[in-house]
Amino acid sequence: MPEQxxxxxxxxxxxxxxxxTVAAAVILAGQPCRHSVGGEPRGPLCGMGICFxxxxxxxxxxxxxxxxxxxxxxxxxxxxx
Amino acid sequence: xxxVSKSKFDVVxxxxxxxxxxxxxxxxxxxxxxxxxxxxxxxxxxIWRQGAKSxxxxxxxxxxxRLRSARAELISGTAFDQPDVxxxxxxxxxxxxxxxxxxxxxxxxxxxxxxxxxGWTLPNVMGAGGLQAIVKNxxxxxxxxxxxxxxxxxxxxxxxxxxxxxxxxxxxxxxASWRSLAWFTLGLLEQPRKLxxxxxxxxELAGISFSPxxxxxxxxxxxVVESVTISRNGRLEEIxxxxxxxxxxxxxxxxxxxxxGCRIQNGCVRVDDFQRTTVANILCAxxxxxxxxxxxxxxxxxxAGLTAAGRLSEAQNLFGERNKLQRFAGRLxxxxxxxxxxxxxxxxxxxxxxCEDVRYSQLRRYTSWRTAKLQTRxxxxxCQGRICGPATQFLLKWDPDSVRxxxxxxxxxxxxxxxxxxxxxxxxxxxxx
Numbered sequence: 001m002p003e004q005x006x007x008x009x010x011x012x013x014x015x016x017x018x019x020x021t022v023a024a025a026v027i028l029a030g031q032p033c034r035h036s037v038g039g040e041p042r043g044p045l046c047g048m049g050i051c052f053x054x055x056x057x058x059x060x061x062x063x064x065x066x067x068x069x070x071x072x073x074x075x076x077x078x079x080x081x
Numbered sequence: 082x083x084x085v086s087k088s089k090f091d092v093v094x095x096x097x098x099x100x101x102x103x104x105x106x107x108x109x110x111x112x113x114x115x116x117x118x119x120x121x122x123x124x125x126x127x128i129w130r131q132g133a134k135s136x137x138x139x140x141x142x143x144x145x146x147r148l149r150s151a152r153a154e155l156i157s158g159t160a161f162d163q164p165d166v167x168x169x170x171x172x173x174x175x176x177x178x179x180x181x182x183x184x185x186x187x188x189x190x191x192x193x194x195x196x197x198x199x200g201w202t203l204p205n206v207m208g209a210g211g212l213q214a215i216v217k218n219x220x221x222x223x224x225x226x227x228x229x230x231x232x233x234x235x236x237x238x239x240x241x242x243x244x245x246x247x248x249x250x251x252x253x254x255x256x257a258s259w260r261s262l263a264w265f266t267l268g269l270l271e272q273p274r275k276l277x278x279x280x281x282x283x284x285e286l287a288g289i290s291f292s293p294x295x296x297x298x299x300x301x302x303x304x305v306v307e308s309v310t311i312s313r314n315g316r317l318e319e320i321x322x323x324x325x326x327x328x329x330x331x332x333x334x335x336x337x338x339x340x341x342g343c344r345i346q347n348g349c350v351r352v353d354d355f356q357r358t359t360v361a362n363i364l365c366a367x368x369x370x371x372x373x374x375x376x377x378x379x380x381x382x383x384x385a386g387l388t389a390a391g392r393l394s395e396a397q398n399l400f401g402e403r404n405k406l407q408r409f410a411g412r413l414x415x416x417x418x419x420x421x422x423x424x425x426x427x428x429x430x431x432x433x434x435x436c437e438d439v440r441y442s443q444l445r446r447y448t449s450w451r452t453a454k455l456q457t458r459x460x461x462x463x464c465q466g467r468i469c470g471p472a473t474q475f476l477l478k479w480d481p482d483s484v485r486x487x488x489x490x491x492x493x494x495x496x497x498x499x500x501x502x503x504x505x506x507x508x509x510x511x512x513x514x
Contacts, residue, residue: 020220021218023220024218024220025219026217027205028219028220036432036435037437037438038438041203043305043437044207045195045207045211046468047193047214048192050192050467051468052436056464062248068122070122074393081246
């Protein structure tokens with residue numbers, strides 16, 4: 001297992017320890033996960049896959065609950081698509 | 082195109098927390114073929130959610146080992162519908178799986194209750210358990226100022242956890258009064274194990290300000306939370322912080338039991354002494370039958386697993402322990418009952434439904450959850466009312482509507498697979514334990 005896992009969040013590289021969820025990585029990157037229908041920035045709320053506030057796009061798959069998904073080497077995460 | 086596979090088990094357990102693990106273990110140990118369906122990265126549920134680097138708790142390890150020897154299969158995915166009696170459909174990362182059962186054990190756990198107040202939608206305002214889960218999964222909080230607020234014993238556990246991760250817990254705000262907390266503590270005398278846990282928590286929390294009679298009235302900040310205004314003993318106070326970890330105790334996850342027709346009573350799944358629901362061959366264990374904590378979940382899970390295997394007298398041996406733990410659960414409910422002042426936390430323009438940005442003023446015009454949904458789209462976003470439902474139930478005393486499949490948002494292809502596209506069983510689709 002590599003010591004660190006590198007992913008990108010909206011093209012910016014983020015390096016995290018193995019076992020880190022995408023939600024944690026997005027917070028560490030200092031970015032909101034999405035903007036609400038009214039344009040507000042939103043981040044994770046429930047941390048357990050219920051609220052869908054942390055949804056992002058992972059490797060072009062839409063609406064992934066980032067709190068339930070572990071970062072994998074080279075993952076491309078984008079928000080607001 | 083996604084693939085569909087089918088398989089059949091003697092017992093299917095939905096939910097891999099303590100109740101589900103105990104149920105699956107006991108049924109598997111009786112020689113039954115068991116599957117556990119769960120959508121979290123690892124088994125253990127929320128209470129035993131395992132960190133990236135941390136060792137699992139001893140009890141978690143013990144149950145994992147026992148479950149593994151019982152040869153239960155883990156199906157990683159989300160159960161979202163029952164197209165026919167005895168068959169659940171599970172969405173997985175790369176396809177859909179139909180899982181047939183003789184007996185079904187629902188161990189769907191609980192979630193935090195969130196109450197809307199101005200600013201609660203700001204990033205870095207999270208659930209108490211929510212922030213803990215994300216820290217367990219890799220978020221570093223070293224040196225961060227965190228206000229822990231809301232209600233319930235979870236707040237203490239979260240504060241202690243955050244502190245061991247070098248966060249500065251600036252205060253714990255508990256809405257309940259000293260009086261109800263004292264009564265709750267008295268009840269611990271009947272539960273030596275919980276009393277010991279309580280004492281060790283007290284040590285871990287030493288030096289953190291704890292305020293009963295207090296709650297957040299506003300989270301302030303531009304793009305993230307920067308401070309929280311709290312009401313403490315009737316006076317307002319502003320506390321600067323980097324995170325607000327806020328949850329008002331727990332609500333059972335009853336959507337799947339409801340979909341399957343199980344009778345719900347006072348927001349919980351109704352079960353008999355053997356954990357059987359009102360629907361034949363469907364049992365329920367843990368938080369969905371009433372919020373009671375991990376020990377109760379483990380005993381209820383075992384009773385359900387043994388009952389599913391027809392070992393009724395062995396199940397009966399556990400009734401005494403279960404009933405004692407249930408008395409504790411009753412005390413929990415009483416002690417952390419939400420005070421009515423919390424109904425006035427939301428102001429007219431506070432967003433109540435976060436998925437659809439529906440504000441409190443829009444909702445107050447309606448008299449029921451159903452009309453409000455139809456007119457405002459409240460509760461119709463991806464969370465399907467899991468967050469705003471319990472909130473409006475408390476704020477406006479609305480009863481939740483019936484649930485409809487799919488009970489979780491799923492990919493279109495997961496809904497649209499024709500029966501003829503069924504391919505032979507693909508055992509490789511499942512993850513190992």
